[in-house]
Amino acid sequence: MFAAKLYDGHSAFPHDVSAAFADGRLTLTQDDGWEDRIDAALLKRLDGGPELIRLGRSDAPGWRLLAPAGASAEVESFLSPPDRYGRWIDRIGLFPALLVGGALTASVVAFGYFAPALLAPHVPMSWERNVGSAMVGDFGDIRCRDPKGQRALEALVERVAPGSTDGPDGIKVAALDVSMFNAAALPGGYIVVFKSAITESDPDALAGILAHEVAHVKRRHVTQALIRELGIGALIRLFAGNVGANAEQIVSLSYTRESEAEADSDAIAMLNRANISPKATAELFASLSKETGEGNGYAAEFLQSHPLNAKRAQKFAHAFDPRRKYSPALTRDQADALFNVCWKRPVK
Amino acid sequence: MDAVTSPPAQERRGIEFAGSWREYLPIAATNALLIVCTLGIYRFWASARQRRYLWSRTHVIDDCLEWTGTGKEMFLGFLIVVLVLAPFFLFFQFLFPALIARGKADAAFGVLFLFEIAIFYLFGFARFRALRYRLSRSWWHGIRGGSDDPGWNFGGEYLGRYALTFMTLFVMFPWATTRLWNSRWNAMSFGQLDFRADLTATGLKRYWALLYAVPFLVMIVAAVGGISLLGNGRGQPEQWRLLTFALMVVGFIYLAIPLLTLNFFAAFYRKAAAATTLGDIEFEFDATTWDWLKLMVGTLALIVVTLGFGLTYVGYRNWAFMIRHLHIFGTVDIGELEQSTTRAPREAEGFADAFDIGAI
Numbered sequence: 001m002f003a004a005k006l007y008d009g010h011s012a013f014p015h016d017v018s019a020a021f022a023d024g025r026l027t028l029t030q031d032d033g034w035e036d037r038i039d040a041a042l043l044k045r046l047d048g049g050p051e052l053i054r055l056g057r058s059d060a061p062g063w064r065l066l067a068p069a070g071a072s073a074e075v076e077s078f079l080s081p082p083d084r085y086g087r088w089i090d091r092i093g094l095f096p097a098l099l100v101g102g103a104l105t106a107s108v109v110a111f112g113y114f115a116p117a118l119l120a121p122h123v124p125m126s127w128e129r130n131v132g133s134a135m136v137g138d139f140g141d142i143r144c145r146d147p148k149g150q151r152a153l154e155a156l157v158e159r160v161a162p163g164s165t166d167g168p169d170g171i172k173v174a175a176l177d178v179s180m181f182n183a184a185a186l187p188g189g190y191i192v193v194f195k196s197a198i199t200e201s202d203p204d205a206l207a208g209i210l211a212h213e214v215a216h217v218k219r220r221h222v223t224q225a226l227i228r229e230l231g232i233g234a235l236i237r238l239f240a241g242n243v244g245a246n247a248e249q250i251v252s253l254s255y256t257r258e259s260e261a262e263a264d265s266d267a268i269a270m271l272n273r274a275n276i277s278p279k280a281t282a283e284l285f286a287s288l289s290k291e292t293g294e295g296n297g298y299a300a301e302f303l304q305s306h307p308l309n310a311k312r313a314q315k316f317a318h319a320f321d322p323r324r325k326y327s328p329a330l331t332r333d334q335a336d337a338l339f340n341v342c343w344k345r346p347v348k
Numbered sequence: 349m350d351a352v353t354s355p356p357a358q359e360r361r362g363i364e365f366a367g368s369w370r371e372y373l374p375i376a377a378t379n380a381l382l383i384v385c386t387l388g389i390y391r392f393w394a395s396a397r398q399r400r401y402l403w404s405r406t407h408v409i410d411d412c413l414e415w416t417g418t419g420k421e422m423f424l425g426f427l428i429v430v431l432v433l434a435p436f437f438l439f440f441q442f443l444f445p446a447l448i449a450r451g452k453a454d455a456a457f458g459v460l461f462l463f464e465i466a467i468f469y470l471f472g473f474a475r476f477r478a479l480r481y482r483l484s485r486s487w488w489h490g491i492r493g494g495s496d497d498p499g500w501n502f503g504g505e506y507l508g509r510y511a512l513t514f515m516t517l518f519v520m521f522p523w524a525t526t527r528l529w530n531s532r533w534n535a536m537s538f539g540q541l542d543f544r545a546d547l548t549a550t551g552l553k554r555y556w557a558l559l560y561a562v563p564f565l566v567m568i569v570a571a572v573g574g575i576s577l578l579g580n581g582r583g584q585p586e587q588w589r590l591l592t593f594a595l596m597v598v599g600f601i602y603l604a605i606p607l608l609t610l611n612f613f614a615a616f617y618r619k620a621a622a623a624t625t626l627g628d629i630e631f632e633f634d635a636t637t638w639d640w641l642k643l644m645v646g647t648l649a650l651i652v653v654t655l656g657f658g659l660t661y662v663g664y665r666n667w668a669f670m671i672r673h674l675h676i677f678g679t680v681d682i683g684e685l686e687q688s689t690t691r692a693p694r695e696a697e698g699f700a701d702a703f704d705i706g707a708i
Contacts, residue, residue: 007489007490007491008490009490009687010686010687011491011682011683011684011685011686011687012488012489012490012491012539012680012682012683012685012686013489013682013683014411014489014682046414047400047401047404048404048412049366049404049405049412052412054414061416061492062487062490062491062492062687063490064414064487064490066411084397085378085382085393085397086390086393086396086397086418086419086420087420089382089390089393094378094382097382097385098381098382098385101382101385101386101390102385104386104387105384105385105386105387108387134442134446135442135445135446135449136446136449136450137446137449137450138450139449139450139451140449140450140451140452141451142451143451230441
């Protein structure tokens with residue numbers, strides 16, 4: 001038997017009652033003869049702080065019984081302790097939950113890390129083509145449509161990777177009228193080159209850039225990125241919030257840097273097979289390195305998706321053989337046509 | 349005889365926080381561990397646990413508060429919001445780049461604009477629903493709070509007032525934010541008592557004008573100062589003096605803007621609390637700009653010194669700060685305070701969570 005305060009859940013008035021547990025029931029009485037019996041199964045303990053024991057009722061929201069800490073022995077023998085970590089964790093205990101959760105998390109992270117590379121080669125090219133054409137379409141007005149220039153661009157891709165533009169799964173290359181020095185491989189075998197990359201680099205250097213993008217397509221790096229971004233990345237961002245997104249970005253950066261290095265090695269091999277000098281590509285990266293003013297710090301490289309330009313320049317320069325007789329990537333006419341691919345003749 | 353009166357300031361305060369960081373440590377530590385080990389899914393249960401602790405250590409007059417929200421309902425609220433926000437995600441991920449790639453930039457930015465309006469509306473809606481949810485899960489003396497307003501109109505009002513604010517280059521901000529405070533709180537209740545908020549921009553305008561004017565003043569000072577330094581070419585080389593001056597101007601901007609913003613919001617919350625009542629209860633919030641600054645710098649220092657573990661104490665520190673600076677005055681007739689008849693919302697603050705609103 002202990003004295004307690006009762007809130008009935010209808011008004012805020014605290015009623016003084018005497019409480020006692022017996023026969024699986026809690027009996028509350030007042031001096032005026034009022035009495036109430038509650039099945040112990042309906043009662044639950046709530047967190048009442050260090051000074052109080054707080055009981056609630058599952059069938060009556062707001063019903064609260066406040067008992068002094070001295071009554072804890074009596075209450076504890078009838079009722080289980082209040083929820084602690086949440087019911088699903090309480091049921092198995094904190095340490096088993098941490099172990100199971102840790103193992104599950106580790107396997108999800110491992111799956112997220114390795115699955116894109118493992119799955120990518122098995123994604124049918126036709127699926128990817130559908131995704132790709134849905135994403136990029138025909139580029140509308142920003143595509144440079146000069147027929148001679150387009151033919152020269154395709155010839156350059158064929159030069160570094162013979163047969164790669166053939167068939168429905170072949171590489172589709174497009175010049176875009178965007179003043180930016182860049183090129184990219186997109187889902188579905190699309191390669192886009194921006195105008196500045198065409199007008200500001202030597203055809204031999206452009207051959208190096210295109211070979212790099214062709215390698216991305218052939219090695220299904222684009223497919224990997226697609227799976228990672230849309231499948232696993234979206235899930236992680238959804239459930240793990242900001243911390244997860246940051247972690248995912250670091251993982252995917254280290255991942256893409258590996259792919260970039262692989263694509264560079266492939267590009268060097270392609271240039272070698274096509275008998276195109278890698279020197280122009282090396283010079284291009286060297287000048288980009290100077291322009292961006294990158295230092296030799298490890299941090300700079302760690303945070304970038306591409307390897308440092310200076311390092312890439314070295315790699316291409318190393319492949320250059322001064323005694324070899326290289327042939328130019330394009331004929332003079334082709335090079336001129338390509339240079340003018342984004343040039344729109346005034347309408348007569 | 350049923351009335352409990354909040355005592356005068358010299359005695360025990362009407363509202364007090366009795367938690368201690370040592371007592372909270374096991375909660376912070378296990379929450380952090382469980383969040384990491386569940387890929388973040390535990391964060392809903394973690395915040396329910398955190399609130400259960402903070403509320404239970406907050407004494408109002410003669411009894412502590414109680415938080416009855418659960419991790420499960422917050423998780424379900426989150427899942428609902430994921431479904432609602434899925435079209436937005438698909439748009440940003442697919443439709444927007446696809447339109448850009450097709451050269452249809454006008455259409456892309458047009459749809460982007462519409463989606464941004466929708467997100468803004470939902471943001472306002474989320475702020476309302478978060479407050480309503482929190483009140484409906486906060487109990488005192490077996491009585492809870494809530495609202496009968498679903499908050500759809502508030503979303504519209506939020507959108508409209510902020511549209512006006514943007515169109516007037518933020519000149520209207522004090523009006524917008526004070527009216528929104530009133531609309532939000534006037535829809536809320538505790539038991540059968542309604543909250544009443546009558547906040548006006550009077551007294552806030554000068555704080556805002558100061559913040560608004562500083563960039564222009566700095567520009568004028570910089571221009572005048574720069575020109576006079578150029579004219580006077582003796583002593584140190586001219587470029588050095590110009591550089592020092594430029595650094596001072598930039599440093600001043602980086603210090604002044606955040607401090608003046610803080611100054612505005614500190615004044616806002618002091619006035620907002622004073623303009624809000626619940627039945628015969630009045631509120632006072634006395635945190636000065638300096639107090640807010642100490643809170644923020646302290647939290648930042650704690651996070652740095654503990655190599656990130658301090659993040660688990662952000663909610664604790666914010667709550668303790670709020671309660672320590674909050675005072676309540678007046679009388680509650682506890683015999684008359686009856687249970688709320690508002691419908692307790694079944695979903696939790698999924699929207700607020702999705703938009704990252706609310707520190708606790």
